[in-house]
Amino acid sequence: MNTASLPLPGWITFGLIPLINLVLAFFFSGLVVWFIGENPFDALALMLEGALGSGEGIGFTLYFATNFIFTGLSVAVAIHAGLFNIGSEGQAYVGGLGAALVALSLDHYVPWYVTMPFAILGAALFGAGWAFIPAFLQAKRGSHIVITTIMFNFIGAALMVYLLVNVLIVPGKMAPETRTFLEGGQLPKLDWLMALFGLKLGPAPFNVSFLVALVMCVVVWALIWRTKLGYEMRTLGVSPSAAVYAGIPYARTVIIAMLISGGLAGMMALNPVLGSSGRLQVEFVGGAGFVGIAVSLMGRNHPAGIILAAILFGILYQGGDWVSFEMPNITREMIVVIQGLVILFAGALEYMTRPALARLYYSMARKA
Amino acid sequence: MSQAPAIELVGIDKKFGAVHANKNINLAVAKGSIHGIIGENGAGKSTLMSILYGFYHADSGEIRVGGTPVTIRDSQAAINAGIGMVHQHFMLVENFTVLENLVLGAEGGMLLAGGVARARAELKRLAKDYGLEVDPDAVIEELPVGLQQRVEILKAMYRGAEILILDEPTGVLTPAEADHLFRILGVLRDQGKTVILITHKLREIMAITDTVSVMRRGEMVATRRTAETTVEELAELMVGRRVLLRVEKGEAKPGDVVLSVRNLTVKDGRGVTMVDNVSFDVRAGEIVGIAGVAGNGQSELLEAISGIRMPASGEILIDGEPIGKADPARLRDLGLAHIPEDRHHMGLVLRFEEYENAILGYHRDPKYGGLFLDLDAIRKDAVEKIEKYDIRPPNPRLRTANFSGGNQQKIVVAREIERDPKLLLIGQPTRGVDIGAIEFIHRRIIDMRDAGKAQLLVSVELDEIRALSDRILVMFAGQIVGEKTADAGEQTLGLMMAGIAA
Secondary structure (H helix, E strand, O other): OOOOOOOOOHHHHHHHHHHHHHHHHHHHHHHHHHHOOOOHHHHHHHHHHHHHOOHHHHHHHHHHHHHHHHHHHHHHHHHHOOOOOOOHHHHHHHHHHHHHHHHHHHOOOOOHHHHHHHHHHHHHHHHHHHHHHHHHHHHHHOOOHHHHHHHHHHHHHHHHHHHHHHOOOOOOOOOOEOOOOOHHHOOOEOHHHHHHOOOOOOOOOOEOHHHHHHHHHHHHHHHHHHEHHHHHHHHHHHOHHHHHHOOOOHHHHHHHHHHHHHHHHHHOOHHHHHHHHOOOEOOOOOOHHHHHHHHHHHOOOOHHHHHHHHHHHHHHHHHHHHHHHHOOOOOHHHHHHHHHHHHHHHHHOOOOOHHHHHHHHHHHHHHO | OOOOOOEEEEEEEEEEOOEEEEEEEEEEEOOOOEEEEEEOOOOOHHHHHHHHOOOOOOOEEEEEEOOEEEOOOOHHHHHHOOEEEEOOOOOOOOOOEHHHHHHOOOOOOOOHHHHHHHHHHHHHHHHHHHOOOOOOOOEHHHOOHHHHHHHHHHHHHHOOOOEEEEEOOOOOOOHHHHHHHHHHHHHHHHOOOEEEEEEOOHHHHHHHOOEEEEEEOOEEEEEEEHHHOOHHHHHHHHHOOOOOOOOOOOOOOOOOEEEEEEEEEEEOOOOOEEEEEEEEEEEOOOEEEEEOOOOOOHHHHHHHHOOOOOOOEEEEEEOOEEOOOOOHHHHHHOOEEEEOOOHHHHHOOOOOEHHHHOOOOOOOOHHHOOOEOOHHHHHHHHHHHHHHOOOOOOOOOOEHHHOOHHHHHHHHHHHHHOOOOOEEEEEOOOOOOOHHHHHHHHHHHHHHHHOOOEEEEEOOOHHHHHHHOOEEEEEEOOEEEEEEEOOOOHHHHHHHHOOOOO
16 A cells, blocks of 8 residues: 555644654664673663763754754755755855955954854855855756755865965964954854853853854744745755646746755854854864755754754754763674664665555554 | 456446546456547546556456456566556657667566577567568667657557557657557457557547447446447537536626737747747736637637746737747736646645745745745735635645645635736646635636636646636647637537537
């Protein structure tokens, strides 16, 4: 029986299925931990302690989550228009250039709150610009967006290394990075927010970007479900033939959706570049663009779900660091394996359990 | 008959949700014969054959091959039972050679060489025995369509098919290729194979089959020996003698020409000419019906006029102005509305809530908001239409997929008619719609006419065309083969639709 088209109630689709996926991921991660001779339950306890056990841990967790919210939103916007943007990684990387250029030119003259709006704009413009070429090729030439955005991740990485090594590097220094921004180019931390809950942030780089990410969640929600542009994007995403019938221009809608998607990815750079390190560094995105795909899938492409999924991945990142620190047997690479398993089950195998659940649900519904 | 039938269906029943696609179908096909199955689109022919080939599972009933009951779980089981299928859309790997396609799925081992050599020998034998010549090393995409189809037949024969099912095999063939196909089918029959031919073309049934069954609305309404029946009788059985829902309508008062189509030629995605040099006018206050068997270019004609498909050549004028390359949005601004043939893929986004579909295509209208959707205005508008068109359940927040076919169609009809267009294109307005809704929709269409609107109606339901149209154009093989008035006889039209008489 084909179960894909059978509707399931919201609590199964949005609650039970993600939960089962998560449990499965942790189960197999536990097996991995057990194989290398550590106690999986101890590892899990350590992970939660590291991620949520202190103000500093929470600060790091939310810092990582901020990255994933931006990239998750980026992926989600594209998916609503029927486009699979694999290029958030590269768009965020190039977006970092936009953010850094703004910070480098303004930090001498103005305080951070003047720099920030321009940095957001710069990051978004550069990210969107990097998404434009694949978008144009998809819209006008039919070159598949998945392929072109992957290619553009590589091109973007090469471009950034070139710029950092040859152009933006501080003369006389060895490290391929820009100078550290002055105070006017650094975003303040959110220690006051943590203090409201009686927590101390410590050295964690949890900063104003988090609030920007939350605002963007609202903006994306309104865009997708409350604007005519969002309506056109969703129509195209769900039924391209109905979009043609309705006179929704394919090329224009594809390009705009990708520009927004790329812009959101670019904004992610705000968090590490202006919020944490205070300078533009090589490889600062660190895979957040790819995690965004899993976050968006797991969050059902809805901003609220994306926030939750982003925090989960924040826990994995921060807690994972903690585990590898406390349990020397579990190396950094092991943590990457565990994160990979979560991405596998929550992202790639998203609908693995759905047919079985649908059958179970319908057989129980029939009896009831 | 002493010998068991090659294939026998007993009490086959299949439902898709509320749609009863096959109702208690009984059918026996004698070995070494060609059996035709005819019926209109949606009569259940394809569902029945899909059950036979293991794509669907019957809810109840039995399939017997050579007298033995068989369970056909998938196409592999069908092949094992000696059933081969030639699909309407070919299932060939385009960039493989004939030989490679032949062994695909029947490679017979890890290494290709053995299987390929065997296939080459077998291909030679099949070519000799059945007249199925084709170059084994030709690449599929370089072969003409007729030969590609021959490869499909060869594939089935290579797998040892004793029963060959052909689904609308001549839809893509030229008349000469079709004749050749029929000769091949004749040879197959003479060699003791059994052929089931699914088609809606009466000419083919008369030309090649031994026996014929007629399906209508999911039921097998009759089986005849071809020699003992006539085209007229089959047409009647196919269209059905059901009670006509005659809509009351007065004389048409045609006004100025609203739509002019001049020498229009339209090609489909594969470059096949679907509309061939067609010209006609539609005036204000009249309904022009296009009768024709599905697939004779009506769909492409509607798509071209509504801006969905670019014509290859020719001109379309609205109020005397050429529309040029206007897209559907621009044409809506010019006063064109379009009830598309396929509400599931075009007219509606099934995953949307009802109110979202109530503005599809008109969503840019400022009354539905500027940058943002004015949800209050949209939902109020949707509720008004729901009341006026009695759409049930009356809930604009319900997912469109959860409405019945008739109510889904009413959503589309309400949206298009309530825009008060000057030109309305109507495709299959009542396909899959229950009787009550049919009457309602027909009434609306007549009201539109009396309000002085120009309407172009395409339907494969001849009754519908005759009941609504003021003038009837018959389309066959992409051309308009004749024009009749609404009182033209069903048989006359049926024959024209079959391309027999003009």
